[in-house]
Amino acid sequence: MPRSNGTERTHQGGEIFAAPIVLGGNAKMRTTVRNLLIAGAMLAAAPAMADGQKVILDTDFSTMGDDGQVLIMAAQLHAEKKIDLLGITTVTGNNWLKQETAEALRAVERLGIADDVGVYAGANFPLVHDPKSFESERSLFGFGESWQTALHRPQPTEDNLEAPFD
Structure with missing residues (x-):
């Protein structure tokens, strides 16, 4: 055996x-x-994780606001190859679309990621809501005056866009 x-x-x-x-x-x-x-x-x-999560920042871009801060953090993670930042989209929100797109373009240039990260302009006007429905939601939830959107200000022309901060 x-x-x-x-x-x-x-x-x-x-x-x-x-x-x-x-x-x-x-x-x-x-x-x-x-x-x-x-x-x-x-x-x-x-x-598989070394390639990084693919990320698109969908924003109503403002350099000095939360979106600008998120872009700085995302650019750092992109540089470290922890994420793959594919692009930034802008829509009218904090400011009008042209202003936000100009600020986003300037931000990616300053951060040195303009060759890797594109900026894509989206809707100039809300696709679903209008200023009246926004006011209705604001009265229900009480956002305060800090949430006055671009729709409450006149839309800028090409001649009166504000240059982003240096």
Whole structure:
């Protein structure tokens, strides 16, 4: 009869067959094996994560507002290859579309990412809401005066766009 190394079991007919090793009551060993499996899976997935999450910033861009701050953080993550910043879209919101697009273009130039990150102009007027529905929501939820949108100001012409801050 062949020798056994302790991991095999004998069938009634005397044949030796392999049986899985069961990690019995040794909790430390189970935890170690589980952690090694998790670490192996993470190492196997690392090349896929190196490409970075694809990101598009969809904004009503304002250099000095939250969108400008987000762009700075996104540009840093893009430089570190943690994200793949595909572009910035602008729509009328904090300012009119042309002003926001001009500021976004200037921001990507200043950050040195203009060759990698495009700026794409979207809708100049709301596609769903109008100023009256916005006022209705504001009266319900009380945003205050800081949320006066561009729709409350005259739309600039090419001659009176404000230059973004330097």
